[in-house]
Amino acid sequence: MQRSRLRLAIYASAAVVAVGGGTVAAFAATSPGTKAASGLRAVFSTDSDWGSGYQAKYTITNNTGATVNGWTLAFGLPSSAKLGSFWDATITTAGSTETARNPGYAPTVAPGATATFGFIVAGSGAPTSCTINGASCAGGGGTVTTAPTTAPTKTPTKPPTTAPTTKPTTPPTKPATAPPTTSAPGGGGGGSTLVAPYVDMGLLSNGSTTLAQLGSSGNLKSFSLAFVTSVGCKASWFNAFDPRSKQFADQISAVRAAGGDVKVSFGGATGIELAQACTSTSALQAEYQAVVSAYNLKYVDFDIEGAAVADPATIARRSTAIAALQKANPGLKVSLTLPVLPEGLTADGLNVVKSAKSAGVDLDLVNIMAMDYGRSGQDYGDLAIQAVKSTKDQIKSVYGNSDAAAFKMVGVTPMLGQNDDGGKFTQSDAKDLVAFANSNHLGFMSFWELNRDKNACSGALFQCTNVSQSPFEFSKIFAGFKG
Known part of the structure; x- marks a missing residue:
């Protein structure tokens, strides 16, 4: 449900795969302290701007030759901008810094692949800083610690959906x-x-x-x-x-x-x-x-x-x-x-x-x-x-x-x-x-x-x-x- 729920980053669960006559939910978790490959890039872009706010996204590209297991992207917003709803990531706020982490249903980024998450900002002003896995978004690396994402233990005939x-x-x-x-x-x-x-x-x-x-x-x-x-x-x-x-x-x-x-x-x-x-x-x-x-x-x-x-x-x-x-x-x-x-x-x-x-x-x-x-x-x-x-x-x-x-x-x-x-x-x-x-x-x-x-x-x-x-x-x- 809403952008992050109904929207809306509600689920820590992942995929549903067909097994026999029904389906089984398959859940992926990211281990703490996973070593991430270097060479990640993250690019900010604005989808729309209505004066009093805007919708934007970050596109993360894995320019390495290895799968990245877990990512954490931190970006700063000016005092004139305030984060609203978000989707395809979990985001926490500390002061003027927003920290986005991969959703539980998409813990990895394959070599050459991209991952994107979006958000709404009230006010104006683009991010003032950006790091991906502890290094510059222009091409970084480092070690990312991502909290394990615990999914429901039930095995639904169908997967959990969003809000x-x-x-x-x-x-x-x-x-x-x-x-x-x-x-x-x-x-x-x-x-x-x-x-x-x-x-x-x-x-x-x-x-x-x-x-x-x-x-x-x-x-x-x-x-x-x-x-x-x-x-x-x-x-x-x-x-x-x-x-x-x-x-x-x-x-x-x-x-x-x-x-x-x-x-x-x-x-x-x-x-x-x-x-x-x-x-x-x-x-x-x-x-x-x-x-x-x-x-x-x-x-x-x-x-x-x-x-x-x-x-x-x-x-x-x-x-x-x-x-x-x-x-x-x-x-x-x-x-x-x-x-x-x-x-x-x-x-x-x-x-x-x-x-x-x-x-x-x-x-x-x-x-x-x-x-x-x-x-x-x-x-x-x-x-x-x-x-x-x-x-x-x-x-x-x-x-x-x-x-x-x-x-x-x-x-x-x-x-x-x-x-x-x-x-x-x-x-x-x-x-x-x-x-x-x-x-x-x-x-x-x-x-x-x-x-x-x-x-x-x-x-x-x-x-x-x-x-x-x-x-x-x-x-x-x-x-x-x-x-």
């Missing part, structure tokens, strides 16, 4: 006040998925728990199912299952029998989103349609983050395909899940919304990933509320609607407990955000991620919130959202 991530990453629902049944632009409401936390479906594949069990424990009925990505130009549950095989259909039927429903979310922070993999709009629409048909969906979500949020060609292709998908499926509700800062959607994210409108998409919701701001000393509940207000104003500017109608088009998805950037979204923050959402009648509430709330533990962020809580405590707070 959100982060985030993204992410959502069960709550019994909702009936929202509008039409989906005119600015309508909002989310239908029976008014509250629908994201569920990393990769964590449910071994049958140890079900959507229905998660919902009953947390007073929730509906869920956002993460994530459908691609294998070539073919839809895939996180590179493990073809949705045409109707994986999870029994669980979805049980959710509907209990009065809830699901959104299937395309995209996320890891993997390749279908719009990036399919070069033909008609082929892209066909893959979206295959998922809609497999599960008789009334709601679909597009979690667009990382490089995908800044790629004009795939944005336009996706928008055109979604508009055609809606025409072929009257009443299908569409949400866009996008990275956000307290100041609102980035320029890239706002362009995604504008593209959808221009293509004729009947947009139900703009769901903001209210997490990973890079402001760990501040109140993440207050920042989420600020982000909602800022996004509402942006929606008004695009659609020309009222405050009430714009608020109805906003969904909000925080990351429970500790965020990837070290900030924390607490139970008190959740209560404040739900109260604000009720007062202003937002269209949708979610969070990343339901299994983390169930586990109520301290440990790896893909499975723990790292705050003191009882199981499903956040779920029960979010269930208080009435729309």
